[in-house]
Amino acid sequence: MGHAVGDVLGLAAAVAVSPLPIVAMILILATPRGHLNGLLFALGWVLGLALLGAIMLVIGGAGAASTHKHPATWVGALKLALGVLLVLFGARLWRRRPKDPSKAQLPKWMAAIDRFSPVKILGLGLALSAANAKNAPLTVAAGASISSAGIPVPQQIGTLAIFVVIASLGVLAPLAVYLLMGDRAKSVLGNWRDWAAQHNVAVMAVLFFVIGLKLLGDGVSVIAT
Template sequence: MGEAIGQILSYGVGVALSPFPIIGVILMLATPRGRINGPALLLGWVLGLALVGTIVLLVSGGADPSDQGQPADWVSALDLAIGVLLLWVAVKEWRDRPRGDEEVALPKWMKTVDSFSPAKAGALGLALSAVNPKNLLLTIAAATAIARSGASAGAQAVALAVFVVIGALGTGTPVVLYFALKERSKHILDGLKSWMEKNNSAIMAVLCLILAAKLIGQAVSDLSS
């Protein structure tokens, strides 16, 4: 189990440092329904990570993810494909980053969070974690790493739970601050939101580049051994 958890730590951090969900939950917490919608988005986020991870583990469990202690070729090929896709995301984010005083382009849904119901907030959280390309790729990579560790089903479930908890830290921190500090959290959350808006593309580009290098290097090493 220790090996499985060690494999997924970097992926969990990559998911946790997702600027748009963090910005989104901060915006929701500032609305009249913030006490309900903020936690609802967080719950949807957690469910999305858990759902994708569970599906990948179930599929991998019946497809021999390892062969005599070494990753099966299809696992290494999947790692390589995910790495290449993350590299593409990194390049795209870097090229699209705002220059100078250029205004940051934010998703249209962020302008309508005042009208969100708890169900819609939860659905948004699920979509941001399970459908967003970067988070989807990282969750698949994490679940595949867990599956090929050779751990028991119970140990794999624990490793996936650890990944989900780590992946929820970024989106969950504003919610915890909101309820713990109440009015005093406003200044902190506004500052975090502004910083995330300004540095969104750079954060995404660096994260995806580092994780892409890890996956591609690992896949090349496995396929050549």
């Protein structure tokens, strides 16, 4: 199980460093129902990662992702495809990044986040984890790595749980600060929000590129072996 955890730690860390969901969480905490909405957003986030990862474990089990404790060729091909996708996304984002970070703009839907119903907040958490252009491929890659590690199903589930916990640290950090510090958290969270909003595109571009190259290397290694 240890080697499986090691394989997904980098992917989990890359998911955790997600500026846009972190900004969304901070804005949600500033709504009138900040406590409830923050918990619902966190729940949606965790459920999205867990469900997508679980689906990959099922697919991996049905598709014999591990043969003689070695990843199957299709796992390598999947990682190769995901790596190419992330590298291309990274290059595209880097070209489109604002030259002046202070002029970076957040998505328009964030301006209406204080009017979101609890159901929409829960759905937003699901969408930003399981349907995000960065987080979904990374979670799929993590699920493929776990299912191809040649470990028993209970250990696969345990490894996925570790992945989800680490991948959720970025979103859970503002919630923890809010719950522990109360009104004093406003300035801290405000600084986090401003930094994440200004550097969102650049951070995403670098993460796309670096993790994409890692997946490319992993895919080539599996196919070539």
